Structure formats: structure tokens, C-alpha cells
Amino acid sequence: MRIVTLVTALVALVFVTVTTADEPDIDINHADVDTPSDEKVPGHEGTITVHVVAHTHDDVGWLKTVDQYYYGSKDDIYKGGVQYIIDTVIEQLVKDPKKKFIYVEIAFFKRWWEEQDKETRQQVRNLVKGGQLEFINAGYCMNDEASVHYAATIDQMSEGLMWLQREVGGPDYDVTPTIAWQIDPFGHSSAHAALSAQMGMKGLFFARMHYQDYDKRKRNKDLEFNWKVENGNLFTGVLYRQHYNAPPGFDFDRRRADPPMVRNPQSPEYNIPERVEDFVSYLEEQSSHYRSGNIMLTMGGDFCYQNAHKYFKNLDILMDYVNANTTNNGFKMIYSTPSQYMDAVLKSIGGLQNKTDDLFPYADGPHSYWTGYFTSRPTLKGYVRDCNNVLQVCKHVEAAAAPGDKLGATSELLRLAMGVSQHHDAVSGTSKQHVADDYARRLAAGQTECETLITKGLKMKSVYTGKLHACRLLNESYCEVTQDGNRSLTIVVYNARVTPRIEYIRIPLTHPHYHAVNLVTQQYMPVEYLRVSAATRALNPDSLPLEGVFRAELPPLGFASFELRVSLNHVGRVLKSVPVYYGEDLMVESQIYKVYFDSRTGAMKMITNKLAGLSGRSDKLTQRFMEYSSSPGDKVDNQPSGAYIFRPLNNSPDDLGDPILTDYIPGELFTEVWQTFDDWITQVTRIYYDKFHIEVEWTVGPIPLDHGREIITRYDTSLATNKTFYTDSNGREMVERVLNKQPTWDLTVTEPIAGNYYPVNTRATIVDSARGMQLTVLTDRSQGAASLGDGQVEFMVHRRILNDDHRGVGEPLNETANGRGLIVRGRHWLFYSDTISYHMHRDVGLDLFYKPTVVIGNEGGIEVPTWNFYKSATPASQYLNIVTLQKIPSVNGTDLLVRLENTLPGSEGGKPITVKLDDIFGVEGNFNGYQELGLAADRDIKKVVDYKSHTQHDDAAKHTIELQPFQIRTFILNFNSTETMF
Secondary structure (H helix, E strand, O other), X not given: OOOHHHHHHXXXXXXXXXOOOOOOOOOXXXXXXXXXXXXXXXXXXXXXXXXXXXXXXXXXXXXXXXXXXXXXXXXXXXXXXHHHHHHHHHHHHHHOOOOOEEEOXXXXXXXHHHOOOHHHHHHHHHHHHOOOEEEOOOOOOOEOOOOOOHHHHHHHHHHHHHHHHHHOOEOOEOXXXXXXXXXXXXXXXXXHHHHHHXXXXXXXXXXXXXXXXXXXXXXXXXXXXXXXXXXXXXXXXXXXXXXXXXXXXXXXXXXXXXXXXXXXXOOOOOOHHHHHHXXXXXXXXXXXXXXXXEEEEEEEEEXXXXXXXXXXXXXXXXXXXXXXXXXXXXXXXXXXXXXXXXHHHHHHOOOOOEEOOOEOOOEOOOOOEOOHHHOOOHHHHHHHHHHHHHHHHHHHHHHHOOOOOOOOOOOHHHHHHHHHHOEOOOOOOOOOHHHHHHHHHHHHHHHHHHHHHHHHHHHHHHOXXXXXXXXXXXXXXXXXXXXXXXXXXXXXXXXXXXXXXXXXXXXXXXXXXXXXXXXXXXXXXXXXXXXXXXXXXXXXXXOOOEEEEEEEEEOOOEEEEXXXXXXXXXXXXXXXXXXXXXXXXXXXXXXOEEEEEOOOOOOEEEEEEOOOOOOOEEEEEEEEEEEEEEOOOXXXXXXXXXXXXXXXXXXXOEEOOOOEEEEEEOOOOEEEEEEEEEOXXXXXXXXXXXXXXXXXXXXEOOOOOOOOEEEEEEEEEOOOOOOEEEEEOOOOOEEEEEOOOOOOOOOOOOOOXXXXXXXXXXXXXXXXXXXXXXXXXXXXXOEEEEXXXXXXXXXXXXXXXXXXXXXXXXXXXXXXXXXXEOOEEEEEEEEEEEHHHOOHHHHHHHHHHOXXXXXXXXXXXXXXXXXXXXXXXXXXXXXXXXXXXXXXXXOOOEEEXXXXXXXXXXXXXXXXXEEEHHHHOOOXXXXXXXXXXXXXXXXXXXXXXXXXXXXXXXXXXXXXXXXOOOOEEEXXXXXXXXXXXX
16 A cells, blocks of 8 residues: 555646646546556556446336336436436537447336437447447346246346347447446356356456455456357456446446545645545455456446436546556556457466356345345246246237238237336346336236237138137136136137147136037037135135136147037036045045145155056155244344345245145045145145146235244255255246355355255256155246255245345335235146156146137137137147247238247257257248357357357258257248238
């Protein structure tokens, strides 16, 4: 550290030199970043180049809604208006060609762009071309990485990047981002890193990682590393101090209290000597933890640069004084960007440490684990997942429409609402309540649009003479169109999977007087009825009294039609509850499973897979509900549980007691076991006759409000799992999790429960390698999960907390609906098998993710009972998936954006899948060919991969491509628009 008198003298000298003119003749922006001088800074040879990255982080909703943030309203909540940020930044960049700025969130920039005139838009393009304005990340939002599914992540990134390329880019304006900028999410997944690389990103920067991991990397100068991901590598940098704000004391935004730079020595406010000394000391400290002779200084933060003139003016003064004394202080500051910084580091440094694991869980202190948000706002998480399903079908039906078909709506509104909902304060559940309500409002409006499109599109394809209706509340046993028991019902079921499937369709009804007919085969089908449970009636008082269930065979990527014909003389079979005798275990059997329930406690007791081995294999399998009391803070640490943080009061949960087995309802198609665990927890276990999963549907809430509670369901087995379980990474690869252990650094355990929770987006697995058996629990939404004991896995399903956790949201997580605490209904699918058949969890998971879409009419007949995209007689593989099927603008003809996925990794036995593109899409003679793009569909594939190696197994002449295990490939398919496409 330099002594004060020396620094004061030097700054005084600088003052004489610099202040003789308004604009000192010092080029601080175009310095050579690759040629260090001879001066030394401790720990480095030569001058340190300080890359000043001017930026704003604009949350797409958090404390305020998206619109409130954009327009700058509700200043009493937060002083932030994005439109003014972009206005003033563009103005300053145009005035001074030396300045640079990065922008990230396209949800805001798109709105601003649409309000600008041609002259302003051209100014932006010129700034991009001149390197002053650089778009970084450029998804519709900066998405979460724990609670998002990979398909939704791809969609939101593509929505932003394709818009940017289409509206701002062009032959003379390269706007293609090469940097992933995930500076605010609360932990980072390996799947997201891999997706970023497949989109063409070369580098990734983030701020938040476990404080113990960060401290070690900081000491060892390993804050920059090479993240080895699926089929690629990603330069990765951790921002200094684990945050993206300006250095303490040097935030010049209008909302901050940091003093301006005053360089007039005659003023009593003159502060240059001490301010420069503090700043140089900060640079010395930061640079001592990096290797390359370059450091990145993020000058900005949340909603910064609303007065860009003020920010840049003070920043210029600071940079002038530092650069005028480079010889003495060892630093040279330049306006830069993350991509420029990455290039400089890679040119000046040797090899980087490799990393293959992820960065969960995140903790910023010994008792502050950000693992509560894995479950926070469970209904919003479930709604986002449901809307993703609606969106994919919406895009399929939109793509299938013939030219001239008037669908009355488009997929755009839901596409944009889904893009916003992936934000790291949206689906994560960490916004204020009124903002969460706004996310749901946007999704509901988009869902309504898409339901209009789907029903009209399927009506046209099926040539139905009446009107089809979407039934949004089937899971609450309510559908308006089925209330009229005097009319027959036509039911059209769409399958978004690319393979045929069998599903059991449940329709709310008022009576059992229906015959079920498969309109494709014109054959009668069995239909079974059961009464609606008291729990469902409590959830929705308008629920209909019965559900009719029938078995539906669905074609790949298409629909089949069925009819429930009213016949008042016919009385269908209403399944009855059968008594269970005390002391005699209840056994429920299907083609695949035997499931045993303890008649004394009513709890699940044992499971047998009849297909595993010669005589089947069995394991103990019990399931209970428990709760962790939420800590309000204590003498050890005042950290409470909240929307972000999970901190239990005790290190073991309280058991909520044995269930009461209220109903045993056997049928030929399925059997249900109804249980009541508490007056606010009920459950239905369903065993379908020919399904490879067991469905557990739980209903939890309202949680009593006497204290904060975090509700879990725990599955206990006799599997020997060696303190290990596996969780999915955003629905992609499975990641090994070992109790109280991290793979690349030594963990000091301070929170034995919360510190072992991980995000589960679609599934978690426990494996007994010695016996060759495993249990996978698949989820219908993102949840937190842990394995805290051998053969055990628990899922947090609901939270209601009375304290705020001091991370900015300023509200306790106390959700209500209809004047009472929130009730959540969700599903787990249990897949129990030998490890030889373990890979089948992928196929089962696709069925859960792509729920069949049901539309119903009661006033007409149908002429075309079945239709599908897929033209080949035999689907390529049960592990082939259509991630995206979307019509996009085209100059000549009609274009489809298609993403094909091989969902099975090589580690689970995956093999290449050969796909003939014109077998799936189009009619003969109408397919014009294809172009392959990067994953986000904004750049040619040749900019992302080694094209020759990538396409070595393709046959372009035959329109045949090969998908390697776990690979996703993105194509634009072109068709003649003058003919019927499909």
C-alpha cells in the first residue's frame, strides 16, 4: 500500500497536467491491451490493463413489474426506468466515440426499439458497427439456472437472439453475441453452460458462487477457468467480489449516495487525492487475484445509467487520473467489453484450470444457503411448466395450418410471456407478490391466445362441425363444456411427442351414462368412472361430481379423436371404494408393479418390479410428509428462511404423522389409493395397468400460519445408496450429488440440511449399484431435493414463511389465494427398475413433460379423426424428441424452425439416431431443403462447430441427418407455400 503523502503529491501533479484543458489529450480508450509496459504491480510483471465495462443490469421484473421498470413508474418501490437508461446511454455513445457500453435484456430493448424513429435506429446500428455498443447474452431475459427447463431456456434465448439478428443486425452490422452474461442468477448449471456453448457463446461470466469455493479460487487465482461442457469448452470468469456493481464508493448512478469526482482544488468539495488513492488500492487488491495482467471492472449495476451523462463524466475523470499516472500506479484503464477482455486474457495467459461439475448450491455465508428458491412459489413454477406445454402444441398447430387458414391468434403473446417468466426472479419465485401476479397474468393472456389458436387449428384439421374448447382446469375436475350432460362429447387429443403413446384421459362429467368410442377405429372402448374426492372439491367448489377415464392410443406428433356418446339407458361402471381389512396389507398390482400398503398405517410399504429378473425384485418403499420449521434467525446467525434462503430451525424435520387410508378404488384400467395425512395434506396414488410409472398426486395447503413451515415428502427405500443421489441439470444430464461433499473443493459443513439441497427440474434418482436397482422420482415442476440418509430422497413441495430473508425482495413468502393460504396440487411419477432398464426414465420423463393436450366439443361431428406430421411408418426412436417446431417468417415459401434431439446420453446406452427430415415434415414434392443453424437459430452452424466433423454422418441429398447421443440440432426447413404443407 502506498503512503498517503506520496499519493497526494502524485495526484496534485496529475491535477496540474490534466486540468489545464477540459479534455486532456490522453487516449484512454484505445490503448494496446496486449503489450504490457515495464512497470510492476505486486504479483504481476508489467502494467495491468483495467477493462472498464459500463453496463446496466435490468431485471425483467423483481420489485416492480416489467412495465413498471420500463416506464419508471412506482418510484416509491424502486427508482428505475429502463427507457431512460437506453435513451441517455445512446446519446452519450453518439457524442463520444471512445465510450463503450454493453446491453443484455432484449425484453426491454425490443420495446425501446419499437418506439424509435429510423434515424435513432440507424445510430444504434452504427454504434454496433463501431464497437461502442455490444449486445451480450441477448436472450429475452437473463434466465434462472435452477428452476428452468432446457427447452424453455432455448426458447427464450432464441426469442431474443433471433429478434436482434432480424431487426438490428444485417450484412454490415454484426450483432451476434459471443458472451454469456449470467451475472445475477443464484447458482449455475452445467446444462446451461453447455447450451450456451451450443449457441455459439465463447465465454461465460457470472458473479455468484459458494463463498467457500470463491475464497479458495480467489486465493489460488483460479477465478477464471475452462468449463468443459458437453461437446465443447467455455472460457468462464467469476466477477470480483461475487457481484457486478462498481467498486464500493464509485457508483455514480443517480440513485446512489457515492460522491462525485471533484477535481477543482479551490472547492471545499475537492476529493481527488483520497478518491484516487482508494480506487488504486482497490485495483491493487483485485489484480492480485488474477493471473493475466488484465482485470475487468464492472462499472454499473441494477438499473444504472439513467443519467448516463453523470455516470460517464465522473468515470472519465477517474480514468484520466489513473491513466496519467500509469508509470507509478501500474494500471492502464480502457473502455472495454467482456468479449474484448476475454480475448486479452486468452492471448496473455497459459492454460486454465478445467471444470466439469456445476455450481450448486450457492451460499453467501455459513448459514445463508440459497436453496429455498428451488421450491418457492410452487404454483407459479407449475404454471410455467404447463404453459410451456401449451406453447409447444400452439406452435405445432400454427405450423400445421395451411396458407390462408385464419386461426384468430398467434403464438407470439405466449412466446413472449414464457420468455419473461424464465427470468431469474420470475420462475425462481423470488419477486414481490404483485410481480408474481403479473407474471401469471401475462402467462394467462398468452395461454388464452394459444388456446384459441389450438382449438381453431384442430377444428380445421379434424373438420369438426362444431366448436372445440380448451379445458384449463382438468386437474381440478372442471370443464365448462362437459357440464351439459345431455350432449355427446367429441374429444380431440394431441400428442406433442414424436413417438406414438398410450395415455389415460380423464374427463370431468356430471353422470356415468356414456359409451366411449375410438373415432379412429370406430370401436367401443371401456370407460371407468370414479367420484371426485373431497380434496378436489375443496380445491375447486365447481368441480363436477365424476371423472370418466379411458385409454387413448395417440399417433406421433398428431391427434386422435374419441367420443363419449350419451345413452341415458346405459349406466357405466362407477368404481367403488373397497374396504381394507386391518392387519392385512393391501397389494395393488399392474402388469409391471406390485405396490403394498400397510393397512395399519395406510402408508406405502413395499414395491416390486415384476419385470426385473426372473421373478421380479422388491424393495421397501415408504413415503411420508414432514415439515421443517423455518428459522427466524438465532444467536448463531440472524439469517432467517425466506424466498431465497432455506434455513431450517432444526436439523431434522417433524413427521406429520401416518396417513389415513380413506379409499381403495380398484379398476380394470387403473387403481387408486386415497390417503389423508393431515386436514391440509391429501394424496392419491394411481397405478395404471400398463404404465411404467406409479403416479403420486399430492395436494398440500393451506399451510397453517402459526410459524414458518417448509413441507417435504420423503421416499425411504432399502436401497444402499452410499450417501449419493443424482439430480437432473435443467432436464438434461444427471449430476452426481454426494452428502456433505463437493467434487472440486473441500466443503466445511455449516448447514447440514439446506447445504445438501439441490435443484430438481424433472427428476432425481437413487441407485443401489451392488443390487442393480434404482428408484427415479420424476416431478411435474421444479423443486428442491436432498438425500440425507441411505436409500432416501426428499422433495420440498411447498413453503409458507413469515420472515423476509434480507436479500432485497422485502416480503415474507406468504402466498394466499381466494382469501386463504395457497393450496398446491402436484404429481410425482415413481419409476422403479433394475439399472439395466434405467435409461427408460428418459422415455417416461418425456411423457410427463409433454402432457397430452385435450380439447372438447359437444355440438358437432368430426370428419378427419386422426392426423399427424410424421409420415414414416416406424418412428426413428422412442428417444427422438422435437424440442421446437415453429413457423417463422420467410421471403420465399414457408419456413419451419425445427430442433431435433437425441434424449439419451451415451452414458445411459444412447446410440445415434438417423432422421429423414422429409419423413417427418411436409408432403411429397413440397420439401425444398434445409439449413442448419446454431442452437439459438441466430447464426450459421459453421460459426459454432467444426462443420465437416459435425455433418460427417449426414446425407444432404437424401435429407438425412444423424443425431449423436444427447445431441440437439437446429434446422430451418423450407417448403413451397403455394401448396398444402402437411
